Amino acid sequence: MSAQMDELIAQFQNFQSKVRQAEARFAGVGDMQERIARLEATATSPDGTVTVTAGAGGTITGLRLTAGATRVEAGQLAATIMDTIRRAVAGAAQQQAGIVDETFGDAFGVDVSAQVREAQAAAFGTAAAEPASEPQPRQPSRPARRPAAEDDDDFGQGPILRRS
DSSP: OHHHHHHHHHHHHHHHHHHHHHHHHHTTHHHHHHHHHHOOEEEEOTTSSEEEEEOGGGOEEEEEEOGGGGGSOHHHHHHHHHHHHHHHHHHHHHHHHHHHHHHHTTTTSOOHHHHHHHHHHHHHTOOTTSOTTSOOOOOOOOOOOOOOOOOTTOOOSSOSSOOO
């Protein structure tokens, strides 16, 4: 019985050690949240007429237009603003991922920064290693596809009117 008790004690001590490791890793969560709440990324359009600042979660916290922006055709100005917003938000997302990586390091075997860069590359058609502050090529926009119509023979208990 002593061998079994020793085994149980060893297992319990191992469990306690893992709990202490988890507590140590999560101790920095409050600091991480504060750093994320304070982060800012600023992007300026290549022509210098538009500057956008984005915060945590992609929140736009600032938009500045120079006097030269009023001399640009409205459609071009809108495209410049949208591109600059996208780059500022991408920069904020990369900063946020970097803060998460610094806090948790290799704890979970996930490189959040690399995943964000890859997702941005897929979404924007850019190279994964390309910094968000550099001008990005514009992708042609696609018209939104309407969802496929539901089966007309559906006699379920749902509403009889469809939403479009």
